[in-house]
Amino acid sequence: MIGLHHYLIVSAALLSLGILGLLTRRNAVNVLMGIELILNSANVNLVAFSRYGAGNLGGQVFAVFVIVVAAAEVAVALAIVLTLYRLRRTPNLDEADILRG
Amino acid sequence: MSAEAAVFWVFAALTVASAAVVVLARSLIYNAFALLFTFLGVAGLYVLLGADFLAATQLLIYVGGILVLLLFGVMLTHKIYDLDLRTEKTQLLPGLMVAAGLFVILAATAVRTEWQTTPRPPAPTTYTIGRLFLGEFLLPFEAASVLLLVALMGAAMIVRRK
Numbered sequence A: 001m002i003g004l005h006h007y008l009i010v011s012a013a014l015l016s017l018g019i020l021g022l023l024t025r026r027n028a029v030n031v032l033m034g035i036e037l038i039l040n041s042a043n044v045n046l047v048a049f050s051r052y053g054a055g056n057l058g059g060q061v062f063a064v065f066v067i068v069v070a071a072a073e074v075a076v077a078l079a080i081v082l083t084l085y086r087l088r089r090t091p092n093l094d095e096a097d098i099l100r101g
Numbered sequence B: 001m002s003a004e005a006a007v008f009w010v011f012a013a014l015t016v017a018s019a020a021v022v023v024l025a026r027s028l029i030y031n032a033f034a035l036l037f038t039f040l041g042v043a044g045l046y047v048l049l050g051a052d053f054l055a056a057t058q059l060l061i062y063v064g065g066i067l068v069l070l071l072f073g074v075m076l077t078h079k080i081y082d083l084d085l086r087t088e089k090t091q092l093l094p095g096l097m098v099a100a101g102l103f104v105i106l107a108a109t110a111v112r113t114e115w116q117t118t119p120r121p122p123a124p125t126t127y128t129i130g131r132l133f134l135g136e137f138l139l140p141f142e143a144a145s146v147l148l149l150v151a152l153m154g155a156a157m158i159v160r161r162k
Helices: A004-024 A028-052 A058-088 B003-024 B028-048 B052-076 B092-112 B126-133 B138-159
Strands: none
Touching: A004 A028, A004 B003, A004 B028, A004 B092, A028 A058, A028 B003, A028 B028, A028 B052, A058 B052, A058 B126, A058 B138, B003 B028, B028 B052, B052 B126
16 A cells, blocks of 8 residues: 655655755756756655645645756756856856956 | 555556656656656546546646646756756765655554545546636636736746847
8 A cells, every 4th residue: 555655755755866966966967957857856855745735726726836946946056057068168067256356 | 455445556656657768867868757657656546537528638737738838948948969968966865865764764654653534436527627617726726817917928038038
């Protein structure tokens, strides 16, 4: 029988992998992929609690808002990455140290 | 093992395995295509959780929008004849320790807690979600539409050549 904690464990695995990608990658697009994994894990949690808890479908509505924010985030972040690439000819985040004194 | 459990394990394995490829594979193109399977697996989990509207939204926005945008990002930040598109990793050991520790803590919490669950029979959700959007959540709904507009205008402004 599949219970709530099964979904929570899948979501925890997604979150940990996303954080691993966030911490270990240098390429900005890879870091964005890690952020997408983290947002997806949050969404799995929201939908699972909405399914197994009492109350209305507020969790699913919240998940839709998370998807909206993810879309806005990835659009702005890619614009910044493209500008950075045009400026420095590199997609690597640790070479973007223009503001360092 | 019931059919529900079998389908759950298939989608869970697909999601987690492809997410591991996203994080660990060296080639950017492999990362992006593995992300496709992660999104598909999460959409399958949504279907299992009875969230039909959200599963369709996941497919439309993540697979149809965000993934294509990320692929644009891959293609525009690398030379087109730069075929192997490898990216290196830094701080692998500390990152692994943080991620593994976090996973152990979260999984232990999820397993040990006595969750008060009240499972509902699955029902179509689109009607209810639409009512919630235009009723109880009307203000966040409008704010989200303004946020999307501002984000699109901002993205266009940032990449515009002077």
